[in-house]
Amino acid sequence: MFRISRLTDYGIVVMAHLAECRDDDSHNARELAEDTQLPAPVVSKILKSLTRAGLLVSQRGSKGGYSLARSPDEIPVVEMITALEGPVGITECTIQPGACAQESSCQVRDPWHRINGAVHAALEKITLADLAKPIDPTGPFIPLVGMDGDETDHTASNAKALE
Amino acid sequence: MFRISRLTDYGIVVMAHLAECRDDDSHNARELAEDTQLPAPVVSKILKSLTRAGLLVSQRGSKGGYSLARSPDEIPVVEMITALEGPVGITECTIQPGACAQESSCQVRDPWHRINGAVHAALEKITLADLAKPIDPTGPFIPLVGMDGDETDHTASNAKALE
DNA sequence: GGATATCGGACTAAATAGGTCCTGTAAATA
DNA sequence: TATTTACAGGACCTATTTAGTCCGATATCC
Numbered sequence A, B: 001m002f003r004i005s006r007l008t009d010y011g012i013v014v015m016a017h018l019a020e021c022r023d024d025d026s027h028n029a030r031e032l033a034e035d036t037q038l039p040a041p042v043v044s045k046i047l048k049s050l051t052r053a054g055l056l057v058s059q060r061g062s063k064g065g066y067s068l069a070r071s072p073d074e075i076p077v078v079e080m081i082t083a084l085e086g087p088v089g090i091t092e093c094t095i096q097p098g099a100c101a102q103e104s105s106c107q108v109r110d111p112w113h114r115i116n117g118a119v120h121a122a123l124e125k126i127t128l129a130d131l132a133k134p135i136d137p138t139g140p141f142i143p144l145v146g147m148d149g150d151e152t153d154h155t156a157s158n159a160k161a162l163e
Numbered sequence C: 001g002g003a004t005a006t007c008g009g010a011c012t013a014a015a016t017a018g019g020t021c022c023t024g025t026a027a028a029t030a
Numbered sequence D: 001t002a003t004t005t006a007c008a009g010g011a012c013c014t015a016t017t018t019a020g021t022c023c024g025a026t027a028t029c030c
Helices: A006-020 A027-035 A040-052 A077-085 A110-127 A128-132 B006-020 B029-036 B040-052 B076-084 B109-125 B126-132
Strands: A055-058 A067-068 B056-059 B065-068
Touching: A006 A027, A006 A040, A006 A067, A006 A077, A006 A128, A006 B076, A027 A067, A040 A055, A040 A077, A077 A128, A077 B065, A110 B056, A110 B109, A110 B126, A128 B109, B006 B040, B006 B056, B006 B065, B006 B076, B006 B126, B029 B040, B029 B065, B040 B065, B040 B076, B056 B126, B076 B109, B076 B126
Parallel strands: none
Antiparallel strands: A055 A067, B056 B065
């Protein structure tokens, strides 16, 4: 379906929440689940993955919890996606060379690699900081030009958005 | 996993093959399966979907078959993907407003919409013609602008081309 | 030592994708 | 008109992936 998994979506919400709490305190899994309104066991699972990937640091024991390993503007979206669902690649052959029997004769492989590179680059440039502060009109805008594909349906109002 | 399904991949290979045969003759499913080395029932299924989406025209009966509904340069990649796996949307809420309970309070929705728009735009600009002729250095390059952060230099995007 | 919280897996259930097959219908041809 | 060819539209089954839960082990603080 060409979309990120729900787990990944959750993970990014949790990360964004951590980025908003500008403190360096660690937040435990239960607390984060409550704040984000997501099921606790799932949040716990996500946090472990993100920690293993080096995006979060964990502290065990009582008073333990999780906190960001780096500043939000140093955490690109692509890393979060990779942490939660493996390497970003539009087609199989962009990730696993050799997996496809048609590889040597494939006519469309090269363009796919380019498309993949483009998507990858876009996800690399957007950082957690961009996600956590979507409505700062004075701040640097999320650097995406030419996004004309989005204008078609906005049934759910943008206006309502965030307060 | 953030990648297109195998069916979609196959579909694009078949479409590219049709684009290469510059004739306007229709090619039947069996023939296309042989040419592309893909399993016949699968190719047949794909062809039906592509026809329903208006990317191919079909001709029934003996001497029947499939042919491109439009010129390859008028068939964007995003349409092929949409035909075979539904609307392109990174997150659920970019496709189904209202499906997510957190929508109203979601902090990251707006940036996701933008990211989605960027990916969508990239896939819209790349056409079947680009995929079918991947090695023409003089032709118009796959327009990957719009995925790139600084929009100052569109002309250079050809050469550096993301790899 | 006891309470708290992460770590690492195993495990189940649900959803999706991949692939096959069958019946119906349209077109060409003899 | 009968026959053959080939698409149309599903139903259907299976394998894989994803979502979500749970538990024992381990680390830390008091």
